Amino acid sequence: MTAEEFRVSPPTVASERELLQGFLDFHRGTLLWKTSGLTGEQLTETKIEPSTMTLLGLIRHATEVERYWFQICLDGRPFDLLKTWSQEYPDGDFDLVDPAHAEEDLADFRATTKLSDEIAAGYSLDHVFVRPKIGTEHSVRSLYLHMIQEYARHNGHADLFRQRFDGLTGE
Numbered sequence: 001m002t003a004e005e006f007r008v009s010p011p012t013v014a015s016e017r018e019l020l021q022g023f024l025d026f027h028r029g030t031l032l033w034k035t036s037g038l039t040g041e042q043l044t045e046t047k048i049e050p051s052t053m054t055l056l057g058l059i060r061h062a063t064e065v066e067r068y069w070f071q072i073c074l075d076g077r078p079f080d081l082l083k084t085w086s087q088e089y090p091d092g093d094f095d096l097v098d099p100a101h102a103e104e105d106l107a108d109f110r111a112t113t114k115l116s117d118e119i120a121a122g123y124s125l126d127h128v129f130v131r132p133k134i135g136t137e138h139s140v141r142s143l144y145l146h147m148i149q150e151y152a153r154h155n156g157h158a159d160l161f162r163q164r165f166d167g168l169t170g171e
Contacts, residue, residue: 006033017125020144021117027151028062028113034158035059035106038165040099047164048157055161056102057094058154060084063109064093065150069143070116073131074123083108120144 007029010022035043035055043056064085071077084093097105125141138146162168 003030003033006030006036016141020125020141020148021120023148024144024151027148027155030155031058031062031151031158032106032109034155034162034168040102042165043102044097044099047161053094053157053161054097055158056097056099056105058158058161059109060093060097060105062151062154063105063112065147066109066112066116069147070119073138074129074140074143075119076129079132 007026008022010026011018014022035058038055040056043059044054046052046054064082067081067083068085071081072079084096086092089096120140120143123140125139125144127140128137129140130137159169
């Protein structure tokens, strides 16, 4: 699989919104590229000891982060939208992976990112929202930057996993 099948290079000259969306989409596509062509069993293998992190765990984590920031924080939806984070399993996105649900988890990621984009499109970059339970103010602009750095960090993890599987490297 080639990177171009999963992502488009972000623009270098565009409006601020297009630049932010372009870099976010690039990083989302990078994560999908790093997980492509692997079986459910491979996606749930721990490859970087002593961590219990897996590629599927990264997909599930990114899905919950998207849900939390765009749906709950920005759009004011209820916390019960979170599917893998709970009091009992605060790291359920990583700890409760199941190879049999890999395709379902990947589909959930794709649907969630699409919904995130739809939600964000309804707000200006200057719109300020309050993060529930914490009370800090954030702009939509800072939300985009936060998500880009979140993906960039975890794509580094995904790159290490993929390199251990089959040598696939690349940004």
